Amino acid sequence: MEIPDLVHEELGGEEIRSGVAIGDEEVVCATPSRTLVYRSEGILSDERIEEYPHDADRLMLSEGRRKTTFKLTYVDGTRSFSVPASHGREVLTLLLEGILGVDGVLDEGESVVGAFRFSELTLVIAENRLVRHIGETAWDDDFTQYEYADLTGLDFEEGSVATEIVVSIDGRPQRIKTPRDDARLVEETIKKAVFEFYDVATMAELRQVVEPTDEEAPADDEVDDLTLGSDIDPLVSGTERDSPDRAESGSERGGDSTVEREATSNPAAGSQTDETADWEPQDSSATGGRERRESAAEPSTSEQREGARSHDDRIATESEATATAPSDRTTADPSAADTDVATADDVEALREQVSELSAAVQQQNQLLKKQHNAIKQLLGELRDQ
Numbered sequence: 001m002e003i004p005d006l007v008h009e010e011l012g013g014e015e016i017r018s019g020v021a022i023g024d025e026e027v028v029c030a031t032p033s034r035t036l037v038y039r040s041e042g043i044l045s046d047e048r049i050e051e052y053p054h055d056a057d058r059l060m061l062s063e064g065r066r067k068t069t070f071k072l073t074y075v076d077g078t079r080s081f082s083v084p085a086s087h088g089r090e091v092l093t094l095l096l097e098g099i100l101g102v103d104g105v106l107d108e109g110e111s112v113v114g115a116f117r118f119s120e121l122t123l124v125i126a127e128n129r130l131v132r133h134i135g136e137t138a139w140d141d142d143f144t145q146y147e148y149a150d151l152t153g154l155d156f157e158e159g160s161v162a163t164e165i166v167v168s169i170d171g172r173p174q175r176i177k178t179p180r181d182d183a184r185l186v187e188e189t190i191k192k193a194v195f196e197f198y199d200v201a202t203m204a205e206l207r208q209v210v211e212p213t214d215e216e217a218p219a220d221d222e223v224d225d226l227t228l229g230s231d232i233d234p235l236v237s238g239t240e241r242d243s244p245d246r247a248e249s250g251s252e253r254g255g256d257s258t259v260e261r262e263a264t265s266n267p268a269a270g271s272q273t274d275e276t277a278d279w280e281p282q283d284s285s286a287t288g289g290r291e292r293r294e295s296a297a298e299p300s301t302s303e304q305r306e307g308a309r310s311h312d313d314r315i316a317t318e319s320e321a322t323a324t325a326p327s328d329r330t331t332a333d334p335s336a337a338d339t340d341v342a343t344a345d346d347v348e349a350l351r352e353q354v355s356e357l358s359a360a361v362q363q364q365n366q367l368l369k370k371q372h373n374a375i376k377q378l379l380g381e382l383r384d385q
Contacts, residue, residue: 006048026039035052057073059072148194154203
């Protein structure tokens with residue numbers, strides 16, 4: 001493409017980064033700071049140059065059957081120009097490269113490989129990133145960008161009406177729908193930019209480079225170390241863990257006290273044992289009378305033994321009731337439960353804390369990755385020098 005002399009005169013020391021011939025010797029040229037539209041001499045007008053700075057706040061696009069009109073909004077007003085509809089996409093690419101460069105979205109020297117406008121979607125494919133803008137305007141400060149350095153997957157899912165571009169950034173897929181008629185061109189443009197960024201030639205080679213391997217995936221224990229801090233209290237306190245020992249020791253003390261109560265509450269049994277041990281036979285002269293007294297006393301002795309057995313049974317029953325009473329009281333009285341047991345609110349608060357910590361760790365990982373890429377780039381520039 002031949003650049004008219006009048007354009008060279010208007011450069012003012014700037015270099016032309018790109019240009020598009022729009023017919024009838026008319027051209028659109030872009031420098032780093034502005035877009036120049038050259039209009040050739042006509043019957044009713046002389047040749048002229050129209051200037052459109054790249055520091056625009058907003059870009060509107062109006063597409064017709066014959067012409068495409070670009071309207072740029074600045075702080076001090078609005079300017080517009082039109083080009084043939086067949087060259088609208090090329091001029092859009094040229095214009096957005098200049099605007100994104102001035103806005104600081106693109107790196108210094110980074111160019112735009114292709115730009116597309118589908119209804120309310122503007123898709124900009126640059127050398128180092130993919131930029132998406134949604135809205136009535138073709139461009140303003142509300143946009144989303146996906147840097148190729150953070151790419152962990154790229155796929156294209158064809159549908160009957162549209163094709164979805166699946167861009168995975170740090171493991172999270174982002175879906176962008178494009179019309180089926182232009183899907184092939186968008187796919188090839190994205191592949192061209194990404195392949196050149198990673199210096200690969202096929203999708204298989206790209207997957208080997210960007211997709212994480214099993215060795216790179218964090219282990220479970222590493223994830224736990226990052227997301228859970230050591231200052232989180234356990235749901236079960238040490239007091240509850242020690243309670244079985246206390247129950248055992250209490251049972252032992254209860255058993256000892258039961259034995260003591262039995263010995264204290266049954267003095268008759270002790271006196272009876274003593275009387276039996278101290279008993280000795282008497283002389284023969286009193287044998288007959290003693291036998292008669294013993295036979296007469298047998299019924300009362302049998303009654304005493306039965307009474308002693310019933311008394312022992314009653315003591316055993318009381319001991320069992322005493323041993324089971326604490327557990328019954330514990331079951332029946334919910335207020336006796338340890339107040340340190342976690343409630344539903346405690347568990348929900350813990351979940352929120354874990355979620356916040358996970359988000360913070362992920363954000364830090366992304367920041368570290370970007371810093372790593374910046375360091376690599378600086379090292380590469382130093383080597384080139």
